[in-house]
Amino acid sequence: MTLDELRAEIEDIDREIVELIARRTYVAETVAQVKDERDLPTTDEGQEEQVMRRAGQNAERFDVDSNLVKAVFRLLIELNKVEQRESR
Numbered sequence: 448m449t450l451d452e453l454r455a456e457i458e459d460i461d462r463e464i465v466e467l468i469a470r471r472t473y474v475a476e477t478v479a480q481v482k483d484e485r486d487l488p489t490t491d492e493g494q495e496e497q498v499m500r501r502a503g504q505n506a507e508r509f510d511v512d513s514n515l516v517k518a519v520f521r522l523l524i525e526l527n528k529v530e531q532r533e534s535r
């Protein structure tokens with residue numbers, strides 16, 4: 448494979464990553480509606496711990512650095528909370 452081909456593959460993957468982030472954020476907006484109806488707080492620390500634990504397990508399964516993957520998920524959770532607070 449040439450460098451250009453490899454970079455085109457990275458470009459495709461990057462678009463998919465952004466699409467997945469958008470999907471995750473969209474679901475979080477729906478979660479915000481449900482929480483609003485039930486008068487629940489935006490932050491659920493127990494759920495965040497589960498998400499982070501799963502992120503670490505998945506990182507190990509795919510042999511990528513678990514601390515870096517967890518850092519990405521910490522940002523995704525924060526992004527969701529910002530979106531949820533804006534939509535409530």
Ligand SMILES: O=C(O)C(=O)C[C@]1(C(=O)O)C=C[C@@H](O)C=C1
Pocket residue numbers: 475478489490491492494495498523524525527528
């Ligand atoms: O599961 C929820 O209750 C969510 O709002 C989603 C989410 C997440 O991004 O995974 C975000 C905020 C909560 O503190 C916990 C988890």
